[in-house]
Amino acid sequence: MKVILLSDVKKVGKKGEMVDVSDGYARNFLIRQKLAVAATETSRQILAEQKAKDMAKEAELEAQANEIKKKLENITLEFKVKAGEGGRVFGSVSSKQICEELQKKYQIHVDKRKFLDNESINSCGVTYVKVDLYRNKVIGQIKVHVSEL
Numbered sequence: 327m328k329v330i331l332l333s334d335v336k337k338v339g340k341k342g343e344m345v346d347v348s349d350g351y352a353r354n355f356l357i358r359q360k361l362a363v364a365a366t367e368t369s370r371q372i373l374a375e376q377k378a379k380d381m382a383k384e385a386e387l388e389a390q391a392n393e394i395k396k397k398l399e400n401i402t403l404e405f406k407v408k409a410g411e412g413g414r415v416f417g418s419v420s421s422k423q424i425c426e427e428l429q430k431k432y433q434i435h436v437d438k439r440k441f442l443d444n445e446s447i448n449s450c451g452v453t454y455v456k457v458d459l460y461r462n463k464v465i466g467q468i469k470v471h472v473s474e475l
Contacts, residue, residue, distance in 0.1 A: 327352040328365035330373055335361055342373060391460035394434060398457075398466040401434075403427050409450055409474040418446035419472055424455065428468070436466075447472055 327349045331339050335356070339345045344365050347356065356362035363369050403424060408416045421441040428434045442456040447470060455468045 329356055329362040330365050330369050331356075331362050333361055342377065344370075344373070388460050388464060391464040391466075394436075394459055395464055395466040397432070397434060398468050401428075401432060402469045402471055403431075405447075405470065405472045406475050407450075407472060415448050415450060415472065418448040419470065420446045421455075424468065424470060450474060 328344055328346050329352050330344050331341055334340050338347065338356075352362065352364070357364065405419050405423070405427075407419065410416060421438045421444070424441075425436050425438045428436055436457055436459070440458045442458055442465065447453050447455075450472050453470045453472065455470055457466050457468060458464075459466045
């Protein structure tokens with residue numbers, strides 16, 4: 327029996343896939359647990375419409391990420407910290423501080439877990455920090471300038 331999965335099912339398939347399973351498994355488990363629906367002509371059309379909507383939404387999200395990337399190219403974040411000899415910083419500038427500064431000054435929200443260079447900045451000077459804005463397709467770059475007090 328062909329069914330369309332409504333959610334991910336282990337060892338069967340992922341949400342939105344049309345799979346062929348035994349009749350008993352489909353009727354007694356998948357359909358009763360609302361994990362799948364029978365693959366009729368109507369359900370296939372609904373699935374096609376949902377996939378089209380999802381693709382449009384994904385394209386919109388990617389476009390928004392590209393806009394944020396363009397904004398980040400023109401931004402330089404300034405941090406003033408205490409430093410010792412040779413430009414060594416006491417402490418460091420973390421990704422959390424960078425996110426807070428972006429939110430406060432430019433109203434740009436970036437998740438601190440999306441930073442690709444996950445190390446703190448612990449030296450004076452200019453550092454470029456890469457951030458994943460959309461599923462490793464759109465990667466932005468933030469210029470961070472750390473100077474002494």
